[in-house]
Amino acid sequence: MTETIETFPGRRKKVTINDVARLAGVSKKTVSRVINKSASVHPRTRDEITEIITRIGFHPDPQARGLAFRRAFLIGLIYDNPNAQYIVNMQMGALDRLRGSGIELVVHPCDWHSEAFISSLREFLENQRPSGVIILPPVAEDRRLLDLLDELNVPRIRVTARATGDTGSAIGREIVSRDDIGCAEAGAHVAALGHRRIGYIGGKRDYPSAHVRRQGFEAGLATHGAVIAPDLDERGDYSFDSGYAAARRLFARPNRPTAIICANDEMAAGAYKAAFEAGLRIPGDLTLIGFDDAPIADRLSPPLTTVRLPTREMARMAADRLISTDLLDDAPLVVDSVLVVRGSSSAPKSGF
Amino acid sequence: MTETIETFPGRRKKVTINDVARLAGVSKKTVSRVINKSASVHPRTRDEITEIITRIGFHPDPQARGLAFRRAFLIGLIYDNPNAQYIVNMQMGALDRLRGSGIELVVHPCDWHSEAFISSLREFLENQRPSGVIILPPVAEDRRLLDLLDELNVPRIRVTARATGDTGSAIGREIVSRDDIGCAEAGAHVAALGHRRIGYIGGKRDYPSAHVRRQGFEAGLATHGAVIAPDLDERGDYSFDSGYAAARRLFARPNRPTAIICANDEMAAGAYKAAFEAGLRIPGDLTLIGFDDAPIADRLSPPLTTVRLPTREMARMAADRLISTDLLDDAPLVVDSVLVVRGSSSAPKSGF
DNA sequence: CTGAAAGCGCTTACAG
DNA sequence: CTGAAAGCGCTTACAG
Numbered sequence: 001m002t003e004t005i006e007t008f009p010g011r012r013k014k015v016t017i018n019d020v021a022r023l024a025g026v027s028k029k030t031v032s033r034v035i036n037k038s039a040s041v042h043p044r045t046r047d048e049i050t051e052i053i054t055r056i057g058f059h060p061d062p063q064a065r066g067l068a069f070r071r072a073f074l075i076g077l078i079y080d081n082p083n084a085q086y087i088v089n090m091q092m093g094a095l096d097r098l099r100g101s102g103i104e105l106v107v108h109p110c111d112w113h114s115e116a117f118i119s120s121l122r123e124f125l126e127n128q129r130p131s132g133v134i135i136l137p138p139v140a141e142d143r144r145l146l147d148l149l150d151e152l153n154v155p156r157i158r159v160t161a162r163a164t165g166d167t168g169s170a171i172g173r174e175i176v177s178r179d180d181i182g183c184a185e186a187g188a189h190v191a192a193l194g195h196r197r198i199g200y201i202g203g204k205r206d207y208p209s210a211h212v213r214r215q216g217f218e219a220g221l222a223t224h225g226a227v228i229a230p231d232l233d234e235r236g237d238y239s240f241d242s243g244y245a246a247a248r249r250l251f252a253r254p255n256r257p258t259a260i261i262c263a264n265d266e267m268a269a270g271a272y273k274a275a276f277e278a279g280l281r282i283p284g285d286l287t288l289i290g291f292d293d294a295p296i297a298d299r300l301s302p303p304l305t306t307v308r309l310p311t312r313e314m315a316r317m318a319a320d321r322l323i324s325t326d327l328l329d330d331a332p333l334v335v336d337s338v339l340v341v342r343g344s345s346s347a348p349k350s351g352f
Numbered sequence: 353m354t355e356t357i358e359t360f361p362g363r364r365k366k367v368t369i370n371d372v373a374r375l376a377g378v379s380k381k382t383v384s385r386v387i388n389k390s391a392s393v394h395p396r397t398r399d400e401i402t403e404i405i406t407r408i409g410f411h412p413d414p415q416a417r418g419l420a421f422r423r424a425f426l427i428g429l430i431y432d433n434p435n436a437q438y439i440v441n442m443q444m445g446a447l448d449r450l451r452g453s454g455i456e457l458v459v460h461p462c463d464w465h466s467e468a469f470i471s472s473l474r475e476f477l478e479n480q481r482p483s484g485v486i487i488l489p490p491v492a493e494d495r496r497l498l499d500l501l502d503e504l505n506v507p508r509i510r511v512t513a514r515a516t517g518d519t520g521s522a523i524g525r526e527i528v529s530r531d532d533i534g535c536a537e538a539g540a541h542v543a544a545l546g547h548r549r550i551g552y553i554g555g556k557r558d559y560p561s562a563h564v565r566r567q568g569f570e571a572g573l574a575t576h577g578a579v580i581a582p583d584l585d586e587r588g589d590y591s592f593d594s595g596y597a598a599a600r601r602l603f604a605r606p607n608r609p610t611a612i613i614c615a616n617d618e619m620a621a622g623a624y625k626a627a628f629e630a631g632l633r634i635p636g637d638l639t640l641i642g643f644d645d646a647p648i649a650d651r652l653s654p655p656l657t658t659v660r661l662p663t664r665e666m667a668r669m670a671a672d673r674l675i676s677t678d679l680l681d682d683a684p685l686v687v688d689s690v691l692v693v694r695g696s697s698s699a700p701k702s703g704f
Numbered sequence: 705c706t707g708a709a710a711g712c713g714c715t716t717a718c719a720g
Numbered sequence: 721c722t723g724a725a726a727g728c729g730c731t732t733a734c735a736g
């Protein structure tokens with residue numbers, strides 16, 4: 001790679017397609033064909049050009065290509081999500097696929113509830129013209145954003161949670177996570193341990209994932225004839241504090257739960273704190289279940305039984321869909337979640 | 353903004369500088385001057401052009417500008433760091449400053465210990481030609497990377513931890529965090545509580561931050577005549593597991609510590625787990641101190657006393673240095689850390 | 705304070 | 721399978 005310098009000593013000027021063309025004795029159009037992997041180039045010509053390209057260290061200028069192609073060599077990641085680990089996992093997944101492709105990842109967090117939500121995204125998209133975007137929940141559900149992307153003709157992949165495999169008209173443009181599958185396993189696990197006083201701390205009504213997870217948990221409980229106790233049915237907003245508050249409310253009930261299922265790990269961590277303060281031992285006095293398998297899950301004492309979603313894998317698939325040339329494969333991409341049993345779940349103390 | 357469409361109904365073609373020039377009755381060079389905020393444009397001309405630009409919704413094409421400028425409207429964030437919250441905070445900080453500037457953030461995690469470390473960064477820099485990069489510790493210490501950036505003439509800001517305010521020759525190109533200041537406060541806090549059997553779980557020898565933090569803690573202890581007990585001096589690698597293992601070793605010593613200072617929160621969280629398993633109560637039996645004020649710090653029970661670094665603020669300053677045009681201000685940028693007292697620290701039980 | 709010409713480095717039709 | 725011409729949308733010297 002340092003050959004660039006040796007080949008052109010003391011020269012700051014950039015190696016261009018013209019240099020390659022001259023050295024190869026062909027037109028720059030032919031070099032362009034090689035760069036873009038066009039089929040219609042004589043193998044011998046192609047090999048010669050390829051050799052020259054690597055020898056003199058030629059890198060096609062992405063600005064110039066972008067100008068000609070009317071598209072930047074960038075993929076945008078659009079989200080409004082406070083969970084740092086989730087975001088980093090998604091970034092890593094996308095980057096796993098992008099590495100070596102010459103395409104870079106532009107991160108674009110936004111404020112879903114801001115006045116300027118759409119206008120600032122429009123700004124971003126018109127300014128940079130990314131060759132595609134990945135949108136994460138919950139903004140992936142925003143109709144205005146989808147319309148904007150259609151209008152500006154920007155290819156997109158949505159990441160979304162659904163109860164069923166039905167991807168409707170958006171086939172091939174969605175990565176669908178089956179949150180419900182691991183939740184059903186978790187519900188069955190809790191019920192099989194013998195719990196019958198089962199509390200629930202769910203998520204906000206307007207998060208699709210909240211519905212899907214609940215549905216999964218209930219289905220799992222039902223396989224052993226258990227249900228969420230109607231008097232132990234609470235709701236939070238996926239935050240630590242809301243989980244803490246909800247757990248405190250549950251502990252104050254006349255007939256306390258022996259198990260609490262939480263719609264995510266953050267809220268479960270809040271419930272740990274409430275249990276700690278109430279002098280309840282986990283899992284002896286209280287079984288706790290979460291969702292996400294966040295880093296905190298196995299840092300809690302005892303470690304949390306939870307449901308894992310292959311986040312990074314989902315982003316990798318999304319990036320792949322966006323940049324892979326063969327669009328033949330339009331099958332919906334569905335990813336399952338899975339139960340991870342750790343120390344926070346056990347049979348209820350007898351006689352309780 | 354939707355005026356674009358109304359003004360050019362049914363027209364997919366992009367609004368260009370030529371349209372603006374024609375409508376304003378000037379050359380495109382003059383429009384270019386307005387775009388680039390050149391001083392030498394008649395105020396009246398400028399206002400007219402500005403009005404037209406917003407009216408017809410003109411966005412200068414970043415590809416075209418990039419091609420002409422030989423530089424992309426992108427800032428790169430280069431790092432090799434496993435701490436998700438730290439990374440996200442840095443991203444948010446940089447984006448705080450970039451918002452509205454038309455410049456986007458490209459995230460470029462890398463593998464410091466890989467063979468291809470430098471060559472793949474070269475690839476990235478030559479391919480995208482970002483207008484600047486921010487490099488985070490520990491790769492911010494890598495000489496080869498700094499040399500590469502010099503060679504490719506890419507402006508950079510390093511984020512680094514130093515014991516002193518000395519920024520040497522790199523003035524104005526570094527954001528220096530004074531990790532030692534908050535650590536000194538923490539050391540003084542522990543000593544003032546009356547602890548004298550004080551254990552330490554430090555970081556790797558090759559992390560500058562490990563030295564700086566230790567130095568700070570020791571200085572703080574010294575203000576009350578306390579020291580880290582030589583027989584309670586352990587080392588980890590900033591990971592949860594290494595903190596857990598080090599704490600277990602400390603608990604196995606004949607004369608257990610009444611307080612353990614950890615060089616970061618992750619290791620402190622590991623020490624919580626070890627304490628939990630050993631039946632030690634925090635803070636009654638054991639005072640624990642961390643560093644970072646990571647999200648886990650106040651999710652632990654009891655919440656962790658730790659040292660906070662204004663991470664997001666540092667990234668904001670770094671981005672500002674990179675994109676602000678006036679380079680007159682070349683003062684070194686130094687940021688202090690501060691002690692955050694929570695529930696994990698108290699006086700040792702008397703008679704212990 | 706303003707402009708005509710040339711150029712940034714690549715690709716798209718269009719030919720052959 | 722290959723090429724000459726024109727163009728992508730902006731900016732840099734160079735003039736005036």
